Amino acid sequence: MQVCHTIREIGEFVQNARAVEKTIGLVPTMGYFHAGHLSLMREAKKMCDVVVVSLYVNPLQFGPKEDLGEYPRDFERDCAMARSVGVGAIFAPGNAEMYPAGYNSFVEVAGITDKLCGLSRPGHFRGVTTVVAKLFNIVRPDQAFFGQKDAQQAIIIEKMVRDLNMGPEIVTLPIMREADGLAMSSRNVYLTEDQRRAAPVLYRSLCAFREAVAGGERDVAKLRRDIKEMILSAPGVQIDYVEILSVPGLEPPDTLTGKCIAALAVRFGKTRLIDNMVVEV
Ligand code: PAF
Numbered sequence: 001m002q003v004c005h006t007i008r009e010i011g012e013f014v015q016n017a018r019a020v021e022k023t024i025g026l027v028p029t030m031g032y033f034h035a036g037h038l039s040l041m042r043e044a045k046k047m048c049d050v051v052v053v054s055l056y057v058n059p060l061q062f063g064p065k066e067d068l069g070e071y072p073r074d075f076e077r078d079c080a081m082a083r084s085v086g087v088g089a090i091f092a093p094g095n096a097e098m099y100p101a102g103y104n105s106f107v108e109v110a111g112i113t114d115k116l117c118g119l120s121r122p123g124h125f126r127g128v129t130t131v132v133a134k135l136f137n138i139v140r141p142d143q144a145f146f147g148q149k150d151a152q153q154a155i156i157i158e159k160m161v162r163d164l165n166m167g168p169e170i171v172t173l174p175i176m177r178e179a180d181g182l183a184m185s186s187r188n189v190y191l192t193e194d195q196r197r198a199a200p201v202l203y204r205s206l207c208a209f210r211e212a213v214a215g216g217e218r219d220v221a222k223l224r225r226d227i228k229e230m231i232l233s234a235p236g237v238q239i240d241y242v243e244i245l246s247v248p249g250l251e252p253p254d255t256l257t258g259k260c261i262a263a264l265a266v267r268f269g270k271t272r273l274i275d276n277m278v279v280e281v
Contacts, residue, residue: 001082002089007138010052010091014139017088022049026141026168028132031055031092032072032186033081036176040145041085043173050088052139059095061127072189091139098134107133109156109163112250116152116263117274120240128153129160136166144168149175149183151261151276155248175275177203183275195268198234202266205230206277209244209262213279218256220244231266240265240272247278256281 004010017024025048027040044051055078062068075092082090106126112118113125136144146154154172161170176184181203182196191199205227217223227242245252247259256279263276 001079001087003079004089004091005093006097007093010089010138013089014052017050023142024048024139025051026135026139026144027051027053027087028135028144028146029053029055030057030071030186031078032074032189033078034176034184034186034188036147036149036184038081038085039176040147040173041082041087043171044143044145045086047171048141048143051086052089052091052141053082053087054135054139055090055092056098056131058098058127058131060099060130061124063121063123066121067187067190070190072186091135098131106130107160107164109160112152112159112248113156115245115250116241116243117265118152120265120272125153125156129156132157133160133164133166136161136168141168143171145171145173147175148172148278149185149274149276151247151263151278152250155250158248181207183273185273187271187273190271191268195236195271198236199268199273201231201234201237202264202273202275206262206264206275210277210279213256213281218281220253220256223256223262227262227264231264236268238267240267 002013004013025044027044029037041051057071059068079090107129108126109129118125158170180200182199209223209227212223224242224244231237231239242264244260244262247261259280261276261278265272265274
C-alpha cells in the first residue's frame with residue numbers, strides 16, 4: 001500500500017493505475033477507522049480495481065467551538081487496517097497541501113444544507129463539499145463511497161455531483177452498528193461508560209419508529225414525539241434535533257408517504273451523536 005502525503009504523489013499513483021486501465025474507487029475519511037470505514041473499503045475493493053482512501057481531518061468542516069483539536073487520530077493503526085483490506089493507496093495530505101496560503105475557493109450546495117446538521121453546524125457542509133470536490137478533482141475516481149450514517153452528507157454530495165456534472169458515481173452503504181445497536185462512529189470514543197451504556201437508546205427509538213410505521217402509523221408529529229420521548233427517558237441527554245423528512249428532498253411531510261428518513265442528533269454531555277432510519281411507505 002502506498003502512502004501519499006502530496007497531491008503530486010497521489011496524482012502519480014492514480015495516473016499509473018489509469019495507464020493500465022484500472023478503475024479507481026475513493027473512500028474519503030477523516031481516519032480513526034472502525035468497522036464502518038472497513039466496510040466502505042471492502043465494498044470499494046469489490047467494485048473497483050484500485051482503492052484510494054483519503055485520510056484528512058478537514059478543518060473547514062469544523063466550527064470554531066467544535067472538536068477539531070480533539071478529533072481522534074491514529075495514523076499507524078489506520079494504515080495497518082487499510083492495508084489489511086487491500087487498499088492501494090492512502091492519501092493523507094497536510095493542511096498546507098489542501099489549503100495553501102491564499103486559498104479562497106469553496107463549493108456550496110444550497111437548500112438541503114440549511115436543515116438538520118446544517119442548522120446546528122453552520123458552514124459544516126460547505127466545508128464537506130469543498131474538500132470532497134477537491135478530492136474528486138485530485139483522485140478522479142470512478143466511484144466514491146460514503147456511509148449512510150451521515151445520510152444528509154451523502155444526499156448533499158449526490159446533489160453536488162449531479163448539479164456540477166462531476167464524474168464519480170456515489171455509492172452509499174448501510175450504517176454499521178455495535179452489537180447493542182449504537183451506530184459506529186469515530187466520536188464514540190468520547191463517551192464515558194455511563195453515556196456509552198445510555199447511547200443505544202438512539203437506535204432503539206429509531207427501531208420503534210420503524211415498527212410504528214410498519215404497524216400503519218402515518219402521523220409525523222406523533223412519530224417524532226415518540227422518538228423524542230424515548231430518547232429523553234435516557235439519563236443526561238440533550239436533543240439537538242429529531243426530524244422526519246422526505247428523501248432526497250429533505251422536506252417535512254404532513255403525513256408519511258414515499259421514502260422518508262427519521263434523522264436525529266443528540267448530545268451525551270459534550271459528545272454529539274447522529275443516527276437515522278429510512279422507511280419506505
Ligand atoms: O464523513 C466524513 O468522514 C467527512 O465528512 C468526509 C466525507 C471525509 C469529508 O471530510
